[in-house]
Every structure is written in structure tokens, then in C-alpha cells.
Amino acid sequence: MAHEEVVERYSGLARAALAGESVVDCAPDAFADGCFGATGYDDTAGLPEGALRASLGCGNPVAVAELRTGETVLDLGSGGGIDVLLSARRIGPYGKAYGLDASADMVELARRNAAEAGVANTEFVCGTIEAIPLPDHAVEVVISNCVINLSSDKAAVLAETFRVLRPGGRLGISDVVTDSATGGAVEAQRRVATEQRVGCIAGSLTVVEYRALLAATGFVATSITLTADHGDGVRSAIIQAVKPAISPGLEIRPMREIDAEQVLAIYQAGLDTGQASFETLAPSWEGFTGGKLTHLRYVAVDTGTGEVVGWVAASPVSARAVYAGVVEHSLYVHPDCQAHGIGRALLAAFIAGSQDAGIWTIQAGIFPQNAPSLSLHQALGFRVIGTRERVGHHHGVWRDVILLERRSAVTGLEAGAPSVAALRRALDQA
Known part of the structure; x- marks a missing residue:
């Protein structure tokens, strides 16, 4: 699926959420069994209903990002803003939470949800995750919830993530991965069908490929923890890594x-x-x-x-x-x-x-x-x-x-x- 088609798909979901409808980005059985959407969170009290309706992720990256008071965090593919709003709570009024989404409709929805929640330390930006519109070393933490798998240029996404992180900065994301590349044509077709069922449009990386791409980008201290099993080797995962620390400058x-x-x-x-x-x-x-x-x-x-x-x-x-x-x-x-x-x-x-x-x-x-x-x-x-x-x-x-x-x-x-x-x-x- 081309980038423009991905944006239009999520723009349509955003418009539905703006109209008060609940939105689903994958088959109902996958949504129920894989802890997709707001069901993956345990701390949503007080969040706007619109943010919960538009939650399309495959995990809870905020829970593993180890956010600290006063930090600056960026959410790649922020959608309706649920992870940005949760991050804003954790970093407090002296921190800053950015949300980046390629859909202008999603950005509008997220801004509305932030205003409804009365959260002032957020900023939602329209742009692509392959060319993040922030300067070098702008944030301490990057999170993302089931979005990187949507990109057809995952190397560019991780390179941009590395660029905007400060030395010592952390990556904590949820994503869809494949636990193995083995098997024949029939197994491969089944994996593709399962990826489509859970909304993984551009195809997932294997665990080994993900590790290698993070390493080639420059990340260290990488961990990939498999979570929900969607069948046919397709899994949700928590992925954590660090940009090497060194003195300022x-x-x-x-x-x-x-x-x-x-x-x-x-x-x-x-x-x-x-x-x-x-x-x-x-x-x-x-x-x-x-x-x-x-x-x-x-x-x-x-x-x-x-x-x-x-x-x-x-x-x-x-x-x-x-x-x-x-x-x-x-x-x-x-x-x-x-x-x-x-x-x-x-x-x-x-x-x-x-x-x-x-x-x-x-x-x-x-x-x-x-x-x-x-x-x-x-x-x-x-x-x-x-x-x-x-x-x-x-x-x-x-x-x-x-x-x-x-x-x-x-x-x-x-x-x-x-x-x-x-x-x-x-x-x-x-």
C-alpha cells in the first residue's frame, strides 16, 4: 500500500472518530484477542472519549518508556493522541510531549482531544515518520504504537529517530514483528494474510532483521520482547533501545x-x-x-x-x-x-x-x-x-x-x- 493510501486510510478513521464513531483498524477478532486499541492500557481514567475511540495501537509503549519528569518525548504516528496524553501526565508540566502524524485529520483530532483533556504541554505536528520535522537532538524519548510496521522505509524511520534523539536518549515502542522467516510459500502467504488482518500494511520485520536494523542505525542495549501472538509467526512486541551516551556537543x-x-x-x-x-x-x-x-x-x-x-x-x-x-x-x-x-x-x-x-x-x-x-x-x-x-x-x-x-x-x-x-x-x- 502506497504512503498516500495509508494516510487516506487513517484520515478516514480520524474523520469517523471526529464524528463520534468508534474506529477499528483490523479484523474484530484480532482487535479482541491482540489487546489492540485502548484495551491495552490500564491507566486511561480521565482521558477524552475521542482519544480512546481512536486508539489503534498494539500495545502500551508509555508503560515501558520509563518517562521521567521534565523530559521531552515524541510519539511517532500519534493518531488520536492517547499515548501523547499519557506521556504528558508522566513528564509533568515542565516536560513536553510531541505527537507526529501524517494525517492532518488525525492531528486535528489529537489537538481536540488534548484541549478537551486540558493538557497544555503537548504539541501535535503533521509530517511523516520518515522525515521527522524536528531538529537534531530534540527529544530524550521516542515512543510509537504499532506504526513503524506501516512504513515501507523502516531504515529511514529509525535513522530519523536516531537523529532527533539526544545522546543517551531512549526508544520504547510497540510494533508488529515476525518471529521467523522460515517456511515455504504457503507459510509466507499466511503470514501476509495475518499481517493484513492485524493492520500491518507494509509488512513486518523479523526479530533478527529488527535487531540488525537498530544496530546498523547506531542503537545499542536493544531488547525485543514478544507479547501477543496473532498466529502464523506474527507477534506484537515491545522494542527498546538506547542512543549511546556521551558529553554534550x-x-x-x-x-x-x-x-x-x-x-x-x-x-x-x-x-x-x-x-x-x-x-x-x-x-x-x-x-x-x-x-x-x-x-x-x-x-x-x-x-x-x-x-x-x-x-x-x-x-x-x-x-x-x-x-x-x-x-x-x-x-x-x-x-x-x-x-x-x-x-x-x-x-x-x-x-x-x-x-x-x-x-x-x-x-x-x-x-x-x-x-x-x-x-x-x-x-x-x-x-x-x-x-x-x-x-x-x-x-x-x-x-x-x-x-x-x-x-x-x-x-x-x-x-x-x-x-x-x-x-x-x-x-x-x-
Whole structure:
């Protein structure tokens, strides 16, 4: 279904709600069995009847968004405004709750409901979730209720969500997902029919695809909790993730090819100190990327200038399948930007991202003389496992290397979880 058709469909539902009618966006049995609409909430007392009538979601994202007093929150696809009004309650008068919807009729309905509720700390905006009409770093929390599945460009939706979130900001949404992509043509047809029955117009992502797309966008600390089962592998789900935290004026995002020159310059500056590695010359970009995993690469950038001020990346320790969850990492910060918490923020983001990717062990080799690096790694959970004495001849001196590792308490390989190989394939395709 084209974007214009989606907008017209929901505009028609909004007009019906404005006329005092109850609206339903999926088959009656799905609505009753899947906790769609206002039945998914337990705190609707005092909300306008119009907001309840126009509630078309598949969960209660407000309940899992962990909203705090004074925060700014954005609801993607706000419809009649029920999640915005509930958010406004939680953040209080000093917070701000935005609602974004592509239907002007839905925006009109939501504004009317907010006025009826006497809620002043809300603002409803007409626009698309693929091009959010808010500036960078505008909100602390993004919520959404069964809307992202309606988009035919989910990558753009998540990229825009990442852009408008402040560092450390949170994503807490309800959506429709598919718990598996297995099966033949008949099973696929059944899944499509079930998606249509529950109002999932553009098709749902599998759980593995959703995780990979969130990771490729830059989100970490991802969790996907399956809730209602609609049959044929189609599920409602609560999806949570975090934009990596870092000091004001900076942002952590995935490394891109356009960062090559700056990344390699920082690499060389680190090598020039003589305390970062046995290497003396940074490789070409082709050599750099060839030795690193395609994912788990992050840069810290100055949001004002776009300058890269630090980076972290992972290398596999072995091609053998048994070591799929073991990586070695490299971490470098621009010499003019050290002692500002950038390395700590990058390493924290890397650890969170590695756990999302099913990595169970991160290894590092550090010179004993590199005390700041040793201290940083141990502060973030790395333990010393030994010393390789006089292992290499460097600048005319035999040097020791201290070996450290961080073993994850969340391996990503618990029963029912996707394998590391499956996540890597999905990350490569995202």
C-alpha cells in the first residue's frame, strides 16, 4: 500500500472518530484477542472519549518508556493522541510531549482531544515518520504504537529517530514483528494474510532483521520482547533501545566510509605515541576495513563541526565458528580530545553493541606503560588474564603486553535467541 493510501486510510478513521464513531483498524477478532486499541492500557481514567475511540495501537509503549519528569518525548504516528496524553501526565508540566502524524485529520483530532483533556504541554505536528520535522537532538524519548510496521522505509524511520534523539536518549515502542522467516510459500502467504488482518500494511520485520536494523542505525542495549501472538509467526512486541551516551556537543554513531581520512589520521596519531600498538603506520582504508568486522564500528563526532574525535572497532580473533563470539577491539581518541570521557563513552557503546550482536568475549592487548588505557578498560569490566613478556621488539626495545578480556554476562546465546551467525548476516544486509 502506497504512503498516500495509508494516510487516506487513517484520515478516514480520524474523520469517523471526529464524528463520534468508534474506529477499528483490523479484523474484530484480532482487535479482541491482540489487546489492540485502548484495551491495552490500564491507566486511561480521565482521558477524552475521542482519544480512546481512536486508539489503534498494539500495545502500551508509555508503560515501558520509563518517562521521567521534565523530559521531552515524541510519539511517532500519534493518531488520536492517547499515548501523547499519557506521556504528558508522566513528564509533568515542565516536560513536553510531541505527537507526529501524517494525517492532518488525525492531528486535528489529537489537538481536540488534548484541549478537551486540558493538557497544555503537548504539541501535535503533521509530517511523516520518515522525515521527522524536528531538529537534531530534540527529544530524550521516542515512543510509537504499532506504526513503524506501516512504513515501507523502516531504515529511514529509525535513522530519523536516531537523529532527533539526544545522546543517551531512549526508544520504547510497540510494533508488529515476525518471529521467523522460515517456511515455504504457503507459510509466507499466511503470514501476509495475518499481517493484513492485524493492520500491518507494509509488512513486518523479523526479530533478527529488527535487531540488525537498530544496530546498523547506531542503537545499542536493544531488547525485543514478544507479547501477543496473532498466529502464523506474527507477534506484537515491545522494542527498546538506547542512543549511546556521551558529553554534550558530541555524538556516537556508526563509522562510515566518509570518516576514513579522519579515522586513519587519529589512528596514526595514536601509533606515533609509541604506546598504542606494535604497528608504526596506519593501513590504507581498504586494509583497515578488511581487518575489521563490518559492524561494531563507532565514531565519536563533534555535532557542531562533524569532526571525528575518536573511534572504536572490532576484529575477529579467528575464522573458526567456535570463536564467532570472540573479538579483539581497537580504541583511539584524537590527541587534542583526551581526558574528556570520549574513550569511556566509546568503549561503553562498543560493549553494549557487542552484547546486542551476541559477542561473549572482548579481548585487548595493552602495553604496561599505557596506564590510562589499562585503567579505563578495568573500570568497564575488563580483567587482566596475564602478561606476554618480551613478546615483541618495538622501537629498539623488547616489550611486554598485558592481556585483558571482558566476558559478557549476557551471551546472546540463551535458548531461543538468534545465533551470532544469523545476526551477522542480518547486519551485513542492513
